[in-house]
Amino acid sequence: MGHTIIDKLWNEHCIADLGDGTSLLYIDRIFLHERTGSVALKGLEDQGRHVRNPEQVFCTMDHIVDTTPGRGDATRVPNGTDFIKTTRDAARAAGLNLFDLGDDRQGIVHVVSPELGIAVPGVTLVCPDSHTCTVGGIGALAWGIGSTEAEHALATKTLVVKKPAAMRVRFEGHIPFGVTAKDMILHLIGKYTASGGVGYAIEFAGQTISDLPIEARLTLCNMAVEFGAWTGVVAPDAKTFEYVKGRPYAPKAEAWDRAVEHWKSLVSDSDAEFDREITIDVAQIVPQITWGTSPQHETGIDQRVPDPRQEPDANRRLSMERALEYMSLEPGTPLEGIPIDAAFIGSCTNSRLSDLRNAANILKGRKVAPGVKAICVPGSTQVKLAAEAEGLDRVFTEAGFEWRESGCSMCFFAGGESFGVEERVVTSTNRNFENRQGPRTRSHLASPTTVAASAVLGNLADVRKLERLRAGSNSE
Amino acid sequence: MCGNWNGCEPAAIVNKFTRLKAIAAPLLRINVDTDAIIPSREIKRVSKVGLSDGLFAGWRYTEPGGRVEDPGFILNRDPFRQAQILLSGLNFGCGSSREHAVWALAEWGIRSIIAPSYGAIFYANCARNGVLPVILDNDVVEDMARQVTDEPEQHLISVDLVDCTVTAPDDTVHAFEIDAADREMLLEGLDAIDVTRKRDDEILAFQARDRLRRPWIYL
Numbered sequence: 001m002g003h004t005i006i007d008k009l010w011n012e013h014c015i016a017d018l019g020d021g022t023s024l025l026y027i028d029r030i031f032l033h034e035r036t037g038s039v040a041l042k043g044l045e046d047q048g049r050h051v052r053n054p055e056q057v058f059c060t061m062d063h064i065v066d067t068t069p070g071r072g073d074a075t076r077v078p079n080g081t082d083f084i085k086t087t088r089d090a091a092r093a094a095g096l097n098l099f100d101l102g103d104d105r106q107g108i109v110h111v112v113s114p115e116l117g118i119a120v121p122g123v124t125l126v127c128p129d130s131h132t133c134t135v136g137g138i139g140a141l142a143w144g145i146g147s148t149e150a151e152h153a154l155a156t157k158t159l160v161v162k163k164p165a166a167m168r169v170r171f172e173g174h175i176p177f178g179v180t181a182k183d184m185i186l187h188l189i190g191k192y193t194a195s196g197g198v199g200y201a202i203e204f205a206g207q208t209i210s211d212l213p214i215e216a217r218l219t220l221c222n223m224a225v226e227f228g229a230w231t232g233v234v235a236p237d238a239k240t241f242e243y244v245k246g247r248p249y250a251p252k253a254e255a256w257d258r259a260v261e262h263w264k265s266l267v268s269d270s271d272a273e274f275d276r277e278i279t280i281d282v283a284q285i286v287p288q289i290t291w292g293t294s295p296q297h298e299t300g301i302d303q304r305v306p307d308p309r310q311e312p313d314a315n316r317r318l319s320m321e322r323a324l325e326y327m328s329l330e331p332g333t334p335l336e337g338i339p340i341d342a343a344f345i346g347s348c349t350n351s352r353l354s355d356l357r358n359a360a361n362i363l364k365g366r367k368v369a370p371g372v373k374a375i376c377v378p379g380s381t382q383v384k385l386a387a388e389a390e391g392l393d394r395v396f397t398e399a400g401f402e403w404r405e406s407g408c409s410m411c412f413f414a415g416g417e418s419f420g421v422e423e424r425v426v427t428s429t430n431r432n433f434e435n436r437q438g439p440r441t442r443s444h445l446a447s448p449t450t451v452a453a454s455a456v457l458g459n460l461a462d463v464r465k466l467e468r469l470r471a472g473s474n475s476e
Numbered sequence: 477m478c479g480n481w482n483g484c485e486p487a488a489i490v491n492k493f494t495r496l497k498a499i500a501a502p503l504l505r506i507n508v509d510t511d512a513i514i515p516s517r518e519i520k521r522v523s524k525v526g527l528s529d530g531l532f533a534g535w536r537y538t539e540p541g542g543r544v545e546d547p548g549f550i551l552n553r554d555p556f557r558q559a560q561i562l563l564s565g566l567n568f569g570c571g572s573s574r575e576h577a578v579w580a581l582a583e584w585g586i587r588s589i590i591a592p593s594y595g596a597i598f599y600a601n602c603a604r605n606g607v608l609p610v611i612l613d614n615d616v617v618e619d620m621a622r623q624v625t626d627e628p629e630q631h632l633i634s635v636d637l638v639d640c641t642v643t644a645p646d647d648t649v650h651a652f653e654i655d656a657a658d659r660e661m662l663l664e665g666l667d668a669i670d671v672t673r674k675r676d677d678e679i680l681a682f683q684a685r686d687r688l689r690r691p692w693i694y695l
Contacts, residue, residue, distance in 0.1 A: 015682045016675060020656040024675060026682055028693050036574060038522045049669065055695050079520050086522045123693065130573040130597055146575035146601035147524075148668070156672045158679055162655050164596075194507050195567035198593045228567055230596045251692035259692040294507045315506045315565055315614070322505070412572075415517035421540075431571060433511045439540030 002269025004166045005235050006201045009141040009266065013124045015158060022162045027153045028123040029056050031109050032096070034087040035063035035414075036128035040150035041090035052157045054095040058118055059087065061101050062108045064414050067377050067404040071101065076416030105248075107380020107406045110134035110348040114218060115382055117247025121236035121263040126153055131348045131430065132231075133224045137217035138244065139236030139266055141201075144225065164230040165199055165275040168268070170206035173282040178464035180358070181216035182350060182428070182447035184208070185223040186288040186298050188280060194296040197229030200276065203268060204234050208282045214243040215354040222349045223430055226295040235267040287463055289335050290432045290445040292323030297432070299335070301450065301462045307331035326434055327442045328422070336462050341423040342373040343455035344437075345401075345448050347411040350428035351379030355448040356387050359428075360395040362452035362463065368400030369458025373419075375402045377409040401455070413438045426454040491606040492665030493637050496587050498560035500633040501550050502621035508564055509571035510598060514580045516572075517541065527580035551584075555629050563621045564591040566614060569598025578605045588635045590617055590642060603658035604668060608637055610652045620644045637662055 003011070016024040032040065037059060044051070051057055061084055064077040073081050084101070091098040099105040105116060110131050113119040121139030126132060130144035145153065153159050171184055189196070202224055209217065217234045224232030234240075241260050244250045251259040286300040297320065299306065308320035308331065324331065329338070345351065345359050356378060368374045376396045378384035384406050387393055393403045410417060411429040418438030419425050425443050428451050432443040444460060453463035517540075518530025529543070536552060538544045545552045551559065562581070568591040569577060578601045581589075588608040602609040623645040624631045631645035637659060642650045661668060672679075687694050 015678055018657055022655055022657045024672065024679075026679070026686065035516075035519075039524060039575075042522055043524070078517075083522055120692075122690075128573055128575075130571065144573040144597050146573055146578070146597055146604065148575060148604040149600060152669050152672065155669050156676075156679065157683070158672055160657055160668065160672065162657075194570060195593055198567060198596070225571075228570060228593075228595070249695065255692040259690075262690065294509075296507070315504070319506050412511070412516050414519070415541075431509070431511070433509045433571060435515055435534045435540065436511050 002272040004268045004272040004274060005203050005233060005266055006166045007272070009122065009124070009233070010163060013141070018160065022160060024158050025124060025161050027126055027157055027159055029058065029118055029125045030150070030153050031113055031118070031125065031127040031132070032057065032059040032087070032091070032150065033063050033109050033127070033129060034061045034083045036147050037150065038083050038087040038090070040128055040147040040154065041094065042086060043147065043151045044154055045090060049151070049155045051094045051096065051154045055097070057096045057154065058099070058113070059091040059096045060099040060106055060109055060112055061087065063408045064416065065101060065407045067407045067409045069405060071405055073101065077414040078416070080414070080416065104381045104385065107382065108348045108351065108408055110218070110222065111352060111379035111383065114138050115247070115380055117244055117250030120244050120250055120259070121240055122266050126150070126159065130225045131222055133229070134218050134222040134348055136221035136224065136231050136233035137214060139234060139240055139263065141231065141233065143231040164201045167197065167200040167202045167229070167276040167278065168274040169202055169204050170277070170279045171204065171208035171282050172206045172279060173208060175208060175211070175282055176285065178287050178449065178467065179282070179285050180447040180449065181212060181219040183285055183288040184280070184282065185220050185227070186290070186295065186445065187285045189223065189227050189295045190288065190298040192227070192278065194226060194294050195228040197224065197227035200229050202227070202229045202232045204232055205268070206279070209234055210237065213354060214239055215352045218352070219349055223295065226430055236263045287447060287450050289450065289460055291327065291329060291335060292320065293326050293432055293434050294319065294323065295430070295432060295445065297323050298445070301336050301460065303335060305329045305331050305333045305335060335460050338460045339424070340372060340426050340454055340459055342419050342425040343368070343451050344375050344410055344425055344427040344429065345451050346375070346377030346379065346409050347429040348379065348408070349430040350448045351377060351383065353383050353386050355428065356383065356392050359448040359452040360392045362449050362466065363399040363401070363456065364395050366399055366456045368455045372455055372458050374400055374455045375404060375410065377404040378406045380406045410437055412436055413441070426451050426460060493587065493606055493608045493662040495634070495636045495638065496560060497632050497634040498587070499555055499558050499628045500561035500563050500590070500620065500624045501556040501559035502563045502624060503550055504563065504565050504618065504621055506565035507567045507570055510569055510574050510577040510595070511571055513569065513577040514574065519574065519576050524579050525583060527576050528583035531580040531584045558585070560585055560587045561633050561635065562586050562589045563617050563624070564589060566592040568594050570595035573597045575601045578602050578607055582607050590620070592617060603661055606662065606665065608635060608662055610635060610642055612642060612650055612652055616650055
């Protein structure tokens with residue numbers, strides 16, 4: 001029987017079989033950020049332990065940094081500066097690669113790591129952050145860990161891991177107009193629930209995935225954790241190699257040729273067996289929107305708020321009822337047209353250059369609806385600079401969006417800047433949990449284009465209609 | 477002495493787990509995320525302690541950031557304030573990797589969680605902090621939740637990591653599975669780094685071989 005890509009990545013990093021399906025895995029690269037990396041570095045220091053290969057460890061500031069122009073170490077997060085300074089001091093003392101505030105390599109960990117060629121196909125990469133699975137999109141075996149495991153990885157260059165089961169999710173067919181990778185992954189979670197992937201590593205495959213640009217694959221894998229999966233991965237292909245080539249930490253010259261030759265073998269064998277297979281017909285997907293407080297609380301923008309009474313499963317019904325109360329929504333209300341207070345484009349899910357271009361295409365020549373607070377936070381300083389070089393910042397600001405420095409920003413609320421109590425936000429982020437974006441803030445997850453269209457109309461909007469309108473007016 | 481550690485000096489994190497017979501608090505919600513277990517705003521210091529006040533802050537207190545208890549929340553009710561076992565729904569601890577979720581639970585007094593499934597990172601974090609995550613079928617968890625609802629002090633649940641069993645108040649015994657490595661770490665209260673360090677020769681030999689096989693990895 002052949003091997004899956006997960007088997008192959010696992011086997012080539014397996015130092016020792018510890019029995020019971022558990023392995024001692026070699027960890028190629030470690031990324032840290034100031035929110036959880038700080039406590040890991042401090043933990044090591046307190047125990048007098050050292051980082052084994054500091055040249056393979058990377059560190060940036062993203063979670064609680066201020067994102068207003070002209071920022072420094074000051075942050076509105078209570079005691080936030082302590083997290084920044086502790087991380088900086090510990091990273092410098094340990095000799096890690098530090099992308100600090102003011103460095104043009106700074107940004108959200110999972111945006112920076114592929115951008116700089118730190119995440120390349122075939123590497124094992126860990127970070128004390130659940131969205132580390134993002135860089136599975138480049139063919140890396142990458143997963144989120146806790147701070148204690150981060151200490152273990154830093155001190156030993158290894159982790160003890162139980163091998164997950166393997167699932168293949170095939171997306172087949174052409175992506176319909178107005179639909180993005182974000183809609184694909186939300187659809188998957190909506191259909192199979194937020195725990196549908198628990199216990200699995202997932203290979204995303206199929207024609208649609210082959211057709212997806214790399215940044216869209218990163219978006220898809222980013223939310224593998226919201227599906228409950230241990231991680232997600234897309235087999236590297238010619239598009240991946242083209243994306244990786246020439247990036248600062250990517251292999252060069254002769255090493256590049258050897259690497260590519262190896263990377264080409266990192267595909268599931270034709271006779272590989274997966275523990276579970278799911279196939280999704282992409283033609284059936286419309287732009288998605290969440291209505292509740294779990295990513296599984298989602299549906300098409302053309303649908304209505306569901307009625308919990310129709311849900312046969314008692315636990316899900318209770319969760320729906322709680323969610324609708326929190327979100328202040330009535331069953332049967334059409335989702336399209338629900339008024340919003342704010343719109344947010346950013347996060348490790350959807351803040352890359354392609355996301356900003358797509359959103360800017362919607363915003364060009366349009367204005368954010370009166371009363372809607374709209375914010376765009378590029379995922380990295382590189383993304384911000386590239387966007388500014390092509391004038392995207394002006395499109396955003398002329399439409400009425402704030403244009404910020406890069407960071408995780410209001411994807412979550414750490415006690416600093418947030419959306420208001422009971423404000424309704426349409427957001428390109430990954431979690432619509434209670435109080436995630438602010439105290440009692442009501443979050444609706446969607447693609448960046450849906451966020452842009454909603455910001456313009458002042459309500460949850462079907463981006464397809466807005467774009468058809470533009471197409472219509474242009475042809476007149 | 478306080479009934480639990482809430483409000484006291486943070487207790488040292490206990491890393492060892494063998495057997496426990498204790499009050500169990502039912503929190504039968506699905507997809508309880510780590511943002512709910514400890515909101516980011518409650519993580520105020522670069523520290524693994526001082527987190528129990530922030531445990532379930534969004535549900536436990538009447539106002540965001542406040543400290544007025546919501547009497548409706550299970551852990552605010554006697555005798556569940558003394559609970560050392562938490563019963564919950566599927567996918568407990570999903571979401572953010574923040575280990576602060578486990579540190580907060582442990583510091584408050586929770587030593588074992590019983591749920592049908594867990595977020596993968598949360599599950600791994602538990603075993604490294606002396607908290608035993610038990611996986612049992614949802615029907616079993618719901619049945620035990622019903623049994624502990626009345627007179628919880630009389631209807632204790634026993635969790636035994638030596639035998640890998642949970643004994644319900646009605647004396648029904650339920651076997652559970654746990655990875656051998658996690659079980660050993662909990663039973664012995666081992667430090668995972670020390671355990672791995674014993675394999676240092678193997679790790680360095682692997683690295684030397686790998687450097688020849690995949691030289692592009694080594695910066």
